[in-house]
Amino acid sequence: MSIVGEKRPPFKSFRMKKIVYLLLLSLVMLSCETESNSEVEMITPEEMHEIAKMENVQLVDIRTPKEFRAGYVEGFQNIDYFSNTFQRDLQQLDKTKPVIVVCRSGRRSAKCSKKMVKAGFVKIYDLEGGLTKWKHEGFELKTLQ
Numbered sequence: 106m107s108i109v110g111e112k113r114p115p116f117k118s119f120r121m122k123k124i125v126y127l128l129l130l131s132l133v134m135l136s137c138e139t140e141s142n143s144e145v146e147m148i149t150p151e152e153m154h155e156i157a158k159m160e161n162v163q164l165v166d167i168r169t170p171k172e173f174r175a176g177y178v179e180g181f182q183n184i185d186y187f188s189n190t191f192q193r194d195l196q197q198l199d200k201t202k203p204v205i206v207v208c209r210s211g212r213r214s215a216k217c218s219k220k221m222v223k224a225g226f227v228k229i230y231d232l233e234g235g236l237t238k239w240k241h242e243g244f245e246l247k248t249l250q
Contacts, residue, residue, distance in 0.1 A: 143222040147233045150242040153205060156230055163204045167191075167217050168236075172209060176246035178239065181205075186213045195224060203228040211235040 148156065157164055157180060166173055167186040177183070184194045186208065195217075198204060204226060208214040211234050218231045232239065240246055 143226055143229065145218045145222060145229045145231055148205075148230045149233060150239045150244050153207075153230065153232050153239070154244060156203075157205060159203070161202050162230075163198050163202055165198070165204055165206050166236075167206060167208050167213055174249040176236070176240070176248055178207065178236070178244075179247050181207065186217060192220075195221065198226070200224065200226045203230060205230040205232065207232045207236055207239070209235045210237050 156162055157178070164178070164181040166177055166181040166183050168183070169185050169187060170183060173183040185191060188194065204221065206214040206217050206221070206229060208217070211232065214231045214235065218229050221229050234241075236246065
């Protein structure tokens, strides 16, 4: 039963929209699959303490140099997230080796982890809660000041 004056879309245009929708959905799923080669794992301070001892793990603190000097974890290199050379500095790391990324609270390291995934890094560990949580859990920070 149809109402007089009601316009229904022609069958062909509805079918075409459905096909276009399915094609777009397929493309989105394929693009997600290509990024799934990289992995970001949130870790606790206890887990970071153990993982950082591994021989092949790259240790990266992305805070500013001033923040780094005020308190850092021994063995971490400083690559300033806000530096003009940040992307170039990241490229100096080995994408095939695991990386632990830390910042003050975890916000910058989350953004950095996303950039590292896009850049093709294979395994990224992100310290949950940042160095604030690290210190709160009783782990040591060294100072350069």
